[in-house]
Amino acid sequence: MRNDRFLRACRREPVDRVPVWLMRQAGRYMREYREIRHNIPFMELVKDVDLATRISLQPYRRFHMDAVILFSDILVPVQAMGMDVSIPEGGPKIKHPVRTLQDVNELKVPDPTGSTKFVLEILERLRMELRDEAPLIGFAGAPFTLASYMIEGGGSRNFAVIKAMLYSQPATLHALLDKITTTVSLYVRAQINAGAQAIQLFDTWAGELSAAQYREFALPYTQRIFESIGNLGVPRLLFVNGCGTLLEAMAESGADVLSVDWRVDLGEVRARLDSTIALQGNVDPCVLLSTPEAVEHEASQAIFKGGGRGHILNLGHGILPTTPEENVATFVETAKKIFMVQTGQGVKQG
């Protein structure tokens, strides 16, 4: 691997500088993406092995991040479970949402080498194209977050339906989470077999839960997935938006890296957690809507607060579609300008 900074940082090994990538780095903010995408429905785009491979590589070829992430969507395995998923401009829509135990029972646990084979093919193609230049990240949605889409029928403001189920039919919710967990465990294992060199689980909406609820309805399922790939030796990353009250619980998930949002201070997160865990984040994606000066300032702050070792510079949530490309360039360049001092104990401006 010619550039293994990302993998080394995941393992808290010394690096010459903090590695950098951006959640949703392949996507709508890039002109080249919009040109490829045209009017292709999103769920068709992610299934087109040629196009998805090209799109995954676009940000890497242009901005030279330290990792490439598969271009896909967390709802791909949800569709494979038998649900009717579409992703129009306004956000995901799922017909016939899950509301009863009967609905749960009707869902399949898909063989990932069957209906989601295209994901594995994209990963294989990416590894071939990358020729070990940079590491390849696979990903999946974590069970609570996938369940929220499957129950709400799409995105949600209040998560009222899944919460009502959580309070009044917890056994139904657990049955669904269990089935998703098996699905995702097989799915990420297949991704690793197809070439993924790290796995990030997105539990984007788990920040809607109290810590006690997180420990009941999210953590055990995330643990099972991470456990199921524990013997494969790839770093496991966990993202939760609004993680401030959940960090200690998230640290018990088996994750090697916690990917944290901008509401928490990286220095304080370090102090709260065991030193064996690496951190990823946590620049507010809205910073990239402002000026290059602000981007450089905030990215530098994140690097200094992250302490240099066991830190991957990233955003605190996915990049926004209206982000100017210039600001992405500045974000990546900022990481490249700040080098570690030789002791590996701190960072200095290079």
Next chain:
Amino acid sequence: MRNDRFLRACRREPVDRVPVWLMRQAGRYMREYREIRHNIPFMELVKDVDLATRISLQPYRRFHMDAVILFSDILVPVQAMGMDVSIPEGGPKIKHPVRTLQDVNELKVPDPTGSTKFVLEILERLRMELRDEAPLIGFAGAPFTLASYMIEGGGSRNFAVIKAMLYSQPATLHALLDKITTTVSLYVRAQINAGAQAIQLFDTWAGELSAAQYREFALPYTQRIFESIGNLGVPRLLFVNGCGTLLEAMAESGADVLSVDWRVDLGEVRARLDSTIALQGNVDPCVLLSTPEAVEHEASQAIFKGGGRGHILNLGHGILPTTPEENVATFVETAKKIFMVQTGQGVKQG
């Protein structure tokens, strides 16, 4: 005052039982409200002194909460500042949002006895109707939250526009926050003069900020407003949704009571804060979409964790419009069933 439990709890004085009310307790979940409302545009409804008085009293007459809150909207003073505000079903819309210093300069600081006189009249009417049966709460939006509506032009998912301003034109944002602060200070002072016996500031969206940003763009303004009414002797309450990483800063606001969302544990909040501050909350509004059994369980848990003294039972965010009235009754009744032990140091099932 025949029922002063709410005011006593705000001051951390002993009470026979924990007082209870619900954020947005007057509103769409009540059949009687929907009957009055009909097709009256929302911003006209809040200006109709007769109707707004009746609506404010509806939940109290029906469920006998321990406090009555003015039926109004946080955008009332924003309209008085000169902005074009409407509140259709889909949420607030503000035409010509604030984007430049020039826009800020064109806003008025309204005399609350002028264009928002109706609010004061509603408060006066409510005090007359209540005849000191129960305390009357006035309220306003806190500056950061009002600024978010004024800049975004309505509700927001990512708060991308206000955040871009925060990062690239902080002086413009501060100028706006300053003008809102003066407006709200005058507005809540007038509410107290008109009969409000407590003031709650809603900084609903401040949970989008990091603690450092909260200390720069929210806390000083909230402090100024609370300071401006400090000599009037009414309890000051502060609500932030997603307050988990902000509690210590919020406690410096001058608030007598922090109203906290469901993501935090009341027992842990107690441990983190100075014992001179009272707490309000923090049942997940989604609990009230489930069963009476779940409502009773969660409300009881909140009461026990709140520790009995200096706690007001409430939701962690506003009640949802789809809430069954039966569950509101159960929520209120749960508070009424649990009495303090005589030492005032704990709670027991009555």
